[in-house]
Amino acid sequence: MSDEIIITENITKYYNRGKPNEVLAVNDVTIRIRRGDIAVLMGPSGSGKTTLLSLIGCMSRPTSGRVMVEGKDVSRLPERFLTTIRRKTFGFIFQLLHLVSGVSVCENVMLPLCPTDTKPSKLRKRAEELLESLGMSGRKDFPVQEISGGEQQRTAIARALINDPDIIIADEPTAHLDTHLSGKFMTIMRGLQEKGKTIIIATHDPLVYEKDYVHLIFEMRDGMVKHITQRNDSLNKKVL
Numbered sequence: 001m002s003d004e005i006i007i008t009e010n011i012t013k014y015y016n017r018g019k020p021n022e023v024l025a026v027n028d029v030t031i032r033i034r035r036g037d038i039a040v041l042m043g044p045s046g047s048g049k050t051t052l053l054s055l056i057g058c059m060s061r062p063t064s065g066r067v068m069v070e071g072k073d074v075s076r077l078p079e080r081f082l083t084t085i086r087r088k089t090f091g092f093i094f095q096l097l098h099l100v101s102g103v104s105v106c107e108n109v110m111l112p113l114c115p116t117d118t119k120p121s122k123l124r125k126r127a128e129e130l131l132e133s134l135g136m137s138g139r140k141d142f143p144v145q146e147i148s149g150g151e152q153q154r155t156a157i158a159r160a161l162i163n164d165p166d167i168i169i170a171d172e173p174t175a176h177l178d179t180h181l182s183g184k185f186m187t188i189m190r191g192l193q194e195k196g197k198t199i200i201i202a203t204h205d206p207l208v209y210e211k212d213y214v215h216l217i218f219e220m221r222d223g224m225v226k227h228i229t230q231r232n233d234s235l236n237k238k239v240l
Contacts, residue, residue, distance in 0.1 A: 004068075005167065005198050006033040006056055011065030011075075013051050013223075025051040026062070027223035033200065033216065035166075038193050040209045041202040043220035049202035050171055052220070056200060057090050057169045058082045070166070087112065091160030093170040097152055099144045099159075105151075106131065106140040109158045123162075130158040134188070150181045157188060168192060170201045174208055182207045 013026040026048045033039045041049040054060040055067055058074050066075040074085060091112075099108050109127040118126075131140050134154040139147050144155060153173070160168055168189070174182040182205065189199050190213055201208055209217055217229040 005035040007068040011062040037215040038199040039216040047220040048223035091165035091168045095172040097156045101145045167198045
């Protein structure tokens with residue numbers, strides 16, 4: 001199995017191609033991310049970070065070029081196959097969280113695997129274990145709209161982990177958090193990376209990209225990767 005879990009090769013993404021409002025969102029981007037990396041897409045709003053995340057996460061297709069996920073070219077696969085890849089391979093943490101108001105914390109965590117062949121009792125047990133690991137056991141039956149912002153984000157993290165994904169994708173996850181909660185979020189991400197997860201974060205927050213355990217930083221502007229910083233692996237090894 002290749003050490004590189006994500007490869008993009010010269011990918012370009014246009015929106016509204018050929019129309020007056022045409023936008024070139026990603027322009028000829030080639031990147032490689034190894035299994036177990038914490039990688040950051042860094043840049044200002046409009047730099048192409050979110051679009052590149054969506055291409056990596058099989059939520060959209062490149063106009064040209066190709067995306068490889070775990071050695072498989074996913075660029076032109078039919079949607080039914082992409083749905084399976086998203087469900088089995090990725091966990092998503094969205095900037096606006098997209099939690100479902102009116103249902104409980106635990107039910108929100110379970111949603112990505114509903115419906116599946118997993119028995120409801122087993123699914124709930126998995127959700128409760130994740131919430132416990134994130135210090136959320138006492139909130140599992142609360143309506144999600146009645147918990148704090150930091151608790152809502154931990155709910156979103158648990159939801160992203162319910163399918164035990166190899167890759168966690170986070171889009172501006174600290175945008176609405178204070179310094180303390182941003183630090184907690186990165187501590188959680190570090191812990192997941194130490195368990196073998198690959199983490200890909202789009203951000204313009206220095207509290208994220210300045211962490212010394214971030215392996216790769218892709219600096220983006222105008223849809224292009226302008227600079228790549230790859231940090232020494234010795235900085236990122238867990239101290240036992």
